[in-house]
Amino acid sequence: MPELPEVETMVRGLQPTLSGRTLRRLEILDSTLLQGCTSGQLVRRGRGATVAGVTRRGKWVVMELAGDRGIIVIQPRMTGGFWLVEPARPEHIRLVFHLENPGARVWYCDARRLGKVCWFANGLAAAEAFARSHGPDALEIARTELARRLSRTSRGIKPALMDQKVLAGIGNIYADETLHRAQIHPERPASSLTAEEVDRLHRSIGEVLATAIELEGSSFDAGYRTVLGLEGGFLAQNSVYGRKDQPCPICEGPILKTRIAGLVGRPTYYCPVCQVLG
DNA sequence: CGGTTACCCTGGATGC
DNA sequence: TGCATCCAGGGTAACC
Numbered sequence: 120m121p122e123l124p125e126v127e128t129m130v131r132g133l134q135p136t137l138s139g140r141t142l143r144r145l146e147i148l149d150s151t152l153l154q155g156c157t158s159g160q161l162v163r164r165g166r167g168a169t170v171a172g173v174t175r176r177g178k179w180v181v182m183e184l185a186g187d188r189g190i191i192v193i194q195p196r197m198t199g200g201f202w203l204v205e206p207a208r209p210e211h212i213r214l215v216f217h218l219e220n221p222g223a224r225v226w227y228c229d230a231r232r233l234g235k236v237c238w239f240a241n242g243l244a245a246a247e248a249f250a251r252s253h254g255p256d257a258l259e260i261a262r263t264e265l266a267r268r269l270s271r272t273s274r275g276i277k278p279a280l281m282d283q284k285v286l287a288g289i290g291n292i293y294a295d296e297t298l299h300r301a302q303i304h305p306e307r308p309a310s311s312l313t314a315e316e317v318d319r320l321h322r323s324i325g326e327v328l329a330t331a332i333e334l335e336g337s338s339f340d341a342g343y344r345t346v347l348g349l350e351g352g353f354l355a356q357n358s359v360y361g362r363k364d365q366p367c368p369i370c371e372g373p374i375l376k377t378r379i380a381g382l383v384g385r386p387t388y389y390c391p392v393c394q395v396l397g
Numbered sequence: 398c399g400g401t402t403a404c405c406c407t408g409g410a411t412g413c
Numbered sequence: 414t415g416c417a418t419c420c421a422g423g424g425t426a427a428c429c
Contacts, residue, residue, distance in 0.1 A: 122422060178423080196423045198407080211407095231407045233423065252424090274400065283424080290422050341409065342422070360422090383402060384420085 123288030124331035132346035177287030199234030
């Protein structure tokens with residue numbers, strides 16, 4: 120479920136509790152989420168390990184263990200998330216980090232079990248694995264690099280923006296929001312964007328993601344919550360996502376909900392007046 | 398190779 | 414109420 124702002128919010132929420140703290144043990148309640156290591160291996164590596172740091176790479180949560188204990192990478196995908204308070208749905212708990220401090224725990228829950236938990240021997244191995252399947256982080260990519268990458272594909276700009284190999288961190292919600300802010304139609308061939316449009320898009324990505332992080336991400340239905348179980352505030356003040364028939368904040372015309380080529384089964388929201396195919 | 402689709406899972410909302 | 418259907422913010426293997 121979470122995109123870059125939600126994962127960033129998770130990581131910031133986890134840092135005070137996990138960073139520099141020692142794990143008493145890792146409890147794995149669903150080993151089918153593990154990839155590249157067995158349950159026994161992960162438990163052994165986690166026992167007594169100190170967490171050197173918790174960071175984000177694209178939509179990955181990267182937990183570095185001190186010494187030679189390696190790196191735990193958690194990919195929450197659609198429905199994964201962390202809790203510092205007792206989870207509302209205990210049946211969805213997949214992983215529990217028991218801290219040395221008695222009684223202190225961090226829960227990882229995932230209703231649909233689409234998320235992944237991986238282990239890497241060191242930071243370099245994790246970085247290489249990330250680079251094999253991802254482009255630059257959406258908060259770090261330079262405008263010229265974004266332009267170069269978009270110029271190489273004739274796909275629609277929205278599927279290109281959501282392609283983690285082009286840039287890492289943007290999913291369905293923030294693709295719609297950044298394209299609306301930049302006033303670009305989601306089906307424009309990526310390579311057809313003018314330099315000025317790429318410039319607008321690059322700025323919009325930075326602004327939309329920064330705002331969403333400030334507001335602690337996007338929550339709806341029973342989906343994403345912060346580590347304290349609170350709803351993110353972004354969708355209370357966004358422009359298009361989930362706002363079918365509501366007025367566009369620029370022109371006040373109705374927002375359209377549609378499906379576009381290259382994105383099976385996912386909705387696209389945009390303003391047909393402010394975002395023209397041209 | 399670039400681009401597209403099927404599929405992985407499950408829970409919640411909606412409709413009959 | 415019960416049951417069927419649709420929908421969902423991600424990602425990748427397999428296919429054309």
